[in-house]
Amino acid sequence: MARKKSDSGDKDIGDVIFGDLMSQMLTFFILLYIFASQNTAKESTNLFMEIRNGFTKTLKKEVKPVPTETVKPKEKEIESKLRAIIYDKNLEKYIDIIVEENKIRLIFAQPVLFDSASATLKKDFEKFLDPIAIMLKEIPYEIVVEGHTDNVPIKSAKFHSNWVLSFFRAYSVLNYFVQKYELNPKKISAIGYGEYRPRFSNTSAENKSMNRRIEINILTNSIIK
Incomplete structure (x- = not known):
């Protein structure tokens, strides 16, 4: 067991x-x-x-990336040449330069080129436009001349609105460049914006005076041959 x-x-x-x-x-x-x-x-x-x-x-x-420097020079280069011209002619008090992407803006206060409610260039306007015209003729870029006003309604039998006045002012500048300096008509145009694109609010006499202006815009991304 x-x-x-x-x-x-x-x-x-x-x-x-x-x-x-x-x-x-x-x-x-x-x-x-x-x-x-x-x-x-x-x-x-x-x-x-x-x-x-x-x-x-x-x-x-x-x-x-698409190389951009091969199709246009730097805006800074053109700006430097324009500033040299303006300083040489003692015009820095009358012409502002603003550099933006693909654009250089030359801003002329209205009194230096036109009398109030007029689209006829003043007698001494050449000293403001001639130095710039020489430079514009050398560059191949598209140029747009803009006319601007303040927001005070115009009282004129010739111009029934600020819009019309601003266009004819821009056209007067364009026509001068083409007629005297033979700028290529293909590369320059004129447009009027009236009071609709102010630089500053129209709340003071000083701001209104700065809104009444001519702008010459150089479009550095657009080459016209």
Whole structure:
């Protein structure tokens, strides 16, 4: 009987050991599966990043910015020449220069070119326009002459609105450039804005005087041959 008890006890111990071994092997395979899944995810992520980076590098190589300096000089260069002309002729009190992207604005106060409610150039206007005209003839860019007024309604039989007055003032300047200096008519135009594009609010006499003006705009992104 003792012999049989000993055999039964050994069998029970063997079953326990076998069960523990199977549990450990199962745990081992589960861990292997988890690690493999994590590595696969990492590899997929890495692969995705490599593809994305490679595509980005390709785009960077193929997409090239359009060179703008090859089609026009810098606005600063033209500005410097204009300022030199204005200072040489002592006109800095009468002409403002504003440089914007692709545009240089020459701003003439109305009294230096025109009398009130008139679109006829004054007798001494040449000293303001002639130095600028010489420079404008040398450059190949489009030129737009703009006329502007304040918001005080005009009382004139010749001009029924500020809009009309501002246009004819701009046209007078254009016509002078074309007739005397033979500026290419293809590259110069005139437009009148009346009171609708003021530099300052029309809340004071000083602001109104600065809104009454002629602007000569040089469009450096537009070449006219």
